[in-house]
Amino acid sequence: MSAPTLAASGESAGQRPGQPRRPRRIRANTSREGFARALRRNLSAHGFLLGALLCFAFFSWYPMVREFVLAFQKTEGGHTTWAGWSNLSYVFHDPAFWQAWRNTLLFTGLALVLGFALPFLVAVTLNEFRHGQGYLRMLVYLPVMLPPVASVLLFKYFYDPGYGLFNRLLGLVGLPEQQWLQSTDTAMVSVVIAATWMNMGGATLIYLAALQGIPGELYEAAELDGAGLLRKIWHVTIPQTRLILSLMLLMQIIATMQVFTEPFLLTGGDGPEGSTTTVVYLIYQYAFNFNNYGSAAALGLVLLVLLAGFSAAYVRLSRGSED
């Protein structure tokens, strides 16, 4: 087998006069000599690449592989043994498992209702302003700049049933006090409201950028056809932003199914009668409170499999957007 040469690759010898030069690329060489030459020529690039690969390998890929292995292991008496499916069986038989999934899906569902629609509506509204849009963008984005823990604690005070701002406001208009985080009926909704407020600024800006990429002629044509605001949104805005909406929806599903910080800080993780226990909080419990790393890894694996499906869809959509 002969080694491919630069001449044969068409980079120089095969090039016709006047034809633009193709940029040099790192080529896959099949022979040791070719590989060594390519390595020498792009030494610094390979150096940078190696550093990144090592970091990923050590801090991301290796722990992932270890987690996978750990999900099928048990440590007892100083000896690590193969546990087969017992960790998964433990997780599936844990009474908290199904409750955690119900809570997580409820959180995801509520997040779609509130957290997905609201930023889009705000972006559409902001897009209509001709003046002062920069200031409004800043105002919408401000909450994102607060440290997440500070935002959550702020809401914890707002929700306090004794002295909280929200109950004071309700009292001012003659409405009864609410239990907010302290009732099984309202705890998860309250968590979602806090999380939406904290996070909607970033999403709004992304939607706004997408909206501003829609050609104005489309709206003008729609107006000429007699379309009102709602019809313009339905027939122009939504079709034109369909791809970004789909991507954001998938990203939100992936992210919200991993929710941890908000319920952990607002309700101590479990909430009243376990109504805000989420899957990731349960993983945290297994690992750091029960010292049961095997079960934590097993539950992580279950979550991983589910999210991998959504991630695959995300990647597919992303490729669609690049094409």
Place this chain on the structure above:
Amino acid sequence: MRSSWFRSARSPRHTAATLVSALALTALAACGTSSSADNDGAGGGSSDPSAPLDPQTKVTLTIDCMPPAAKKAELKEWKADVAAFNKKYPNITIDGKSTPGQCEEPARFTAALKAKSQPDVFYTYFTDLQQVLDNGGAADITAYVTDKTVPALGDIDPNVLGVLKQGGKLYGLPTSNYRMGLLINRKLFTQAGLDPNNPPTTWEGVRSAAKAIAALGYGVAGYGDYSAANTGGWHYTAAMYGLGGDIVSADGTKAAFNTALGKQIVSNLHAMRWDDNSMGKTQLLKWGDLQKQMATDKLGMFLAAPDDITYMVQQLGANYADFGMGPIPGGKATLFGGNDYMIKKGSSPDKIKAAIAWLNFKTLTPGKGQFEYARSKTDGLPVGLPQPAFFTGASKTQDDALKAASATMPVENFKAFMDNPVPGKAEPPKAQEIYKVLDNVMSGVLTSESADADKLLSTAETQVNQVLANG
């Protein structure tokens, strides 16, 4: 991990960071050093484990929980103790390892155990024994701990030593021990017309006192309890022990709290929270929340260990004189816990002997080390709290006398607690998992006026049975 809400740049990073942190622990654990026997004991060693260490033996010990630089007085005392210890054992090098926060953080501790990178003499909680043994982390020191090597051994509470044993073998020596009691705010007791020198000893008494304190108004709660982050279940267990009940059956296979006593606890809490309104409106509290309320005179009573007072004084700016303690309501038994030191498995016999000699000097000799109260008083450290409490007999008498002579707080405030000792009882097996389930009972009754005690207990019973069956 936080939900993204479309923040594509920020949230996934948080998620990734948390995951990577957790997984990196695993990775570090896997890359950890392997356990190896230290054979630096040189000369003078005896093959008899029960014989004390020859003072001429050369050993280097790494030891957990040396006070950090920020704790100047404690660090000064540590160094002075090392110097005093080295007068008798000039060839033992103490290499103290300090940590900025708690001496044991569960995640770090677990990672160290997995990696077998814990110090030669490592700090654990009483509840850690099973985890340590599962990871092959501690040496069996039964043969090394005798009346000769630890003269006060006979006066250490057998219940406490029992927690550090498994299969008849001893794996640790205690440094501290707490027993739960009823912590009170003496100021509020006085304002409410109650006698702070006689805290209530029954739940009826607690309810009545709580009502009187809450009647002071200004958002003051009479009694407070936890219901989140597993601390609700922990307190439910303490209350259950106080009434003479149990959480799991004697053989550890079944839940044992769905009884008349269990229902009594739930019903009493419901009455205080919803009928009397004496527990405040804010619930889902966890460790640290009640201390803040009490330190700011907004709370009259809660179940606590004596060192909660130190936390309130040192961290929250309260005064020792404002607090007192009584025995746990019911007084049948009380939850105890504490800390101890274990010695790394694989250590050489001389190293084990040296470690025991140090622990005996530093943590188990009345008048020496941690019990040198006159020095603590001079250094501005608190003296007079009713803990550590693991001595009995002559050692206890001697320790109490020394403590009283150098007290920096009114020890009579703890008289009701000290004069009515309640037998200590260890945490149930699979404690944290059970506490998590019992959190739901506590949060249920404290956040819902229509809470059904029978249903809460019955659901929790089913879940705990499942936890115990899971093995």
